[in-house]
Amino acid sequence: MQEALNLVEAPPRAIAETPDRAALRNRVRSVLAAHLTPERLRYFDEAEEYDLELFRALGESGLIQLDGELHGSGPSHAAQSIVLEELGAGPTSIGVSLVVQFMGLELLHTHGSAEQRERFLAPLRSGDARVSFGLSEPGGGTDIARVMSTTAVRLSDGSFSINGAKKWIGGAMDCDFFILLARTAPLTDSAVDGITTFLIPRSSPGIHTEEIDTMGIRGLAQCDVTFENVRVPPEFVLGDEGRGFRQVLGTLNGERLNGAAVALGIARGALDTAVAWARNRQAFGRAVGSFQALQHDLVDAAVKVESARLLLQRAADASDAAGTADGTLSAMAKLAASAAATGATDTGMRVMAGWGMARALPMQRFFRDARLYTFAPLTDEMTRNYLGEKMLGLERSY
Structure with missing residues (x-):
């Protein structure tokens, strides 16, 4: 079993982006590397417990408040997306929880009084409180x-x-x-x-x-x-x-964008795990990654991951430029990332075969966790309904 565990360990994938965004991504990876091991990830999943120590570490490192200011605007969508993708690729449950924390940040930044910001927003930004x-x-x-x-x-x-x-x-x-x-x-x-x-x-x-x-x-x-x-x-x-409901509607596009980021992280984590396995696992005297059928499946998964990444980056940049999350692009990014996550985890399970089901290995966790984003924060079907109306100009279907 230990030999199999070693086969799935792979370095984080390098991602082409601006120096500032690369520096932020490296900050997140440094915090995760200092706190996480495969055994720790497995423990919190198996024990069904929240890794509060990691959450606090993210707050202490400024990775919740990011580039926002207490009495100003909240963190940029681009910055949130980077943090959430990295969490999705590892401690996925923490990533899912941060989608909610970032939603709370936006609501308090946008609608909170000065007193509410001091009492509720300040500890939320620092990681001393959870909403x-x-x-x-x-x-x-x-x-x-x-x-x-x-x-x-x-x-x-x-x-x-x-x-x-x-x-x-x-x-x-x-x-x-x-x-x-x-x-x-x-x-x-x-x-x-x-x-x-x-x-x-x-x-x-x-x-x-x-x-x-x-x-x-x-x-x-x-x-x-x-x-x-x-x-x-x-x-x-x-x-x-x-x-209040109208206030929340103003944050839902950002929530879709952030859900897409976590789903993208799940997809990337599953793909990296599957590729590392395919590169190292031997069958018939060679690595299983040399078999054409498996290569094609892995390449298709990789194309979905990178397509979702580009759409997410475009949506985040457009949202930051406009000062509010772009509804159409956020919905498209959520659909693309959902498909990338379910596709990559399904491919990973088939590439690893029986080992994919082993609870000591992360693929089965990626496979389970990816299903959340087929219906959260909005079902893929309702997201398509929204896009049919808003993007294609078709008659409303619901």
Whole structure:
């Protein structure tokens, strides 16, 4: 087994990019090299625990705040993409968690008051706090605004009482605070109005969590969360009351872009693992990578990875130039990266054959984790619907 473990170790792939971006990528790789081993990665996946020490190290190295400023704008999309790709290629669960942290950064940078930035944003930027994002509910998926049943009722003292349930909330067991959406006004024809965003400390009375057993991203707990008469002071309303869902919509393109970055990292990690295996594994007196059929599959996977990378870079650059994430390019990047991740992990499993299923090796983890981005943060099918309308100008299909 140890011989097989050694076969899949390969140096990180060199990527052509500007000196500043290459320096950032090398910073991320240095932090990961100082903290990670294959055994550590396997431990947190098998134990289904979050690697809080690594998260803290990323914060201490400035890899969460990046080029953002506390009382200015948040980090650039290009910088976020580099960090998330590197995490996706190794500690994928940490990468998935940082997608949520970066979303929290953007919401607080854009809508947070000075006091909220000091209390919630500052520790989030430094890695001293973690946020969970409370949007999804048991009764609603894509159409969440219309079916949202979590409510926030204003009390006589001006505070809010929140009741309801959220589902698939990453890291809710041990986060420091929630960014939570709840309905504060009755549903109207405009389903997205009347929903407010709240900042809620995890220690608030009335919050109950239960972990959901999942097959992938096992280093980040997915949770059911219930809120029973949770009191929230008015100063913890984020942005404008009744416009919380519209505020969140402004961050979703960035979330798709960041999801694409993690998926690209998974694809690259799986491809590098498969190529190293094919180069070293012997059969019929030669390396299995010399067989034409396997070469073709690996080349096809590599083309998908590099195509997704170019589209992601284009989307990130366009988003940074515009000052907001480009919806069409972000959606395209998410689709391309999702396809690259599922394709590369499927190829890797077939190249490694039975060894791909060995839990001591990383391919089976890449294979499981890649499936997340076929439906998160939006299903590939709904992403195609969006592109049909926005990119091709076709009649809306939903």
